Amino acid sequence: MADKNPFPGENNTGHIWDDNLRELNNPPPRWWMIAFWVSILWWIAYGIIYPMWPALPGGTGFTKGVTGWTAMKEYKEGVAEVQEVRAPFEKKIASMSAADILKDEGLAEYTVASAKVLFGDNCAACHGSGGQGGPGFPVLADDDWLYGGDINTIVQTITMGRKGMMPAKGGAELSAEEIDSLAKSIVAGKVTENPLFVAKGCIGCHGPDGKGMKPLGSANLTDQIFRFVPVNGETQLDSVKYTITHGVNFPGDPKSRVAEMPSFGDRLSENDIKKLAVYVYKLGGGQ
Template sequence: MSKEHIDEVSGVSTTGHEWDGIRELNNPLPRWWVWTFYATIVWAIGYMIFYPAWPLVSSATTGLLGYSSRAEVRQELENAEIARRDYVGAVRSSELSDILADDTLRQFATAAGAAAFKVNCIQCHATGAQGSPGYPNLNDDEWLWGGDIDAIHQTIAHGIRFAGDDETRISEMPAFGDILEPDQIRQTAAYVASLTGTPSSPEMAEAGATVFAENCAACHGDDAKGMKDLGAPSLADPIWLYGSTEAEIAAQIRAPRHGVMPAWQARLGETTVKELAVYIHSLGGGE
């Protein structure tokens, strides 16, 4: 048996551990620390007795108190659903105008619509509803089909050019590549560009005004401000779905792209569609 080693400086015995000539003193732990450690052991044993602690195959030991955090959360969710149910029923049975007129109901519908928007709409219209190329911004005052609450509801419920809904909104711009000469398309693009900017050739824009009047004004209007009844966009503002350069405008005239929006009522139900309409109308661009 090796003899106990005593540190020469402190006079305290060492643990027998040594690293590069450094020995560890075998000082006793402070009594307050020891008693605290014992108390934690007692607390742990008591916790295991009174609360769920040991996992089983499909559950856990219940403990003498029978407490369950899952049951507590389940009850909170049930209480929230009960409180929500009255508002959902009110939204379901109310006209859109009545929802907007009732501050409490409008606030509930707006919050619920915002949640539904984040799940179903941001993929195309972006998180802030600012849109992206080919998908309209829902915050501005420019609406293809009108921005009042009923028009917004109609668009959400039945979609745009959606084949599965008989009430879907339909408007399709002809492919003028089959109707106009290439020069006429370039002239029309120059004229449309001149409505909000400087065309590459004023002479082409002047000729394009005539082509526009003969072929485009029937849908976009003599002033090119669009017709909401037809879903024809205004060309006299800086808001564009597919780009505002002359080349991009010419491409759209030649072979127009026709976006498709799903009809959401069959998927989400009337109540959620109402909530979405109220939320989008609240963004500030609604009429």
């Protein structure tokens, strides 16, 4: 390095190599430097205001920041805000019956919106997310109800659960031909014209008109909707024959069909059950 700067008047730093290669000093613009320092100040202020340094020695966890902000607190505030909006509706729902909620158009709209999650959590696993049912599980969106589709019955069904029973008729009671004959007339929707219907005592539960009895939950045999839809490539006729042969929930036949709706009375609050009843009613089949 030279003692005297051989290139005076130039903004070099005095670092010169190979006689004339020199390092110039071109600082960034002032506004850039201001922005640079301001962003560092910002960072310091941020560290004071918000939690920043993790794993402090002495097991104190982390710096808490002067405002005491936490993500959890913010989340809880958000939830409280939502609940404040919901509170007047929820209060109204608590003081009304499901039938009254249904009559109040605005409240019913709120209920349907808020019960969607409840339905997804508690009902959709069996009945499908849109109430479309599934193999072995009833459709909630149609107009055919075993126990009745009015709002109070729906509340009762959710609260208490349902477990109907049909005895197995295969073997001793009905011959294969008789089962075949009955099943064919059921699929055609004309079971009442079959003499076996009365002769074999079907009439006792399914009624003289074959439309079922709501208090028992016996199926309507004359309409186009079947409680048990065919699975695995069988036909509707096969499915009906199976039901007649082995019954439903019949203790004497291990191959009997299983059809049980669990009770939700002890799992859900009264409010939630009301909401769900309104939701189910509004799926398309309420009566």
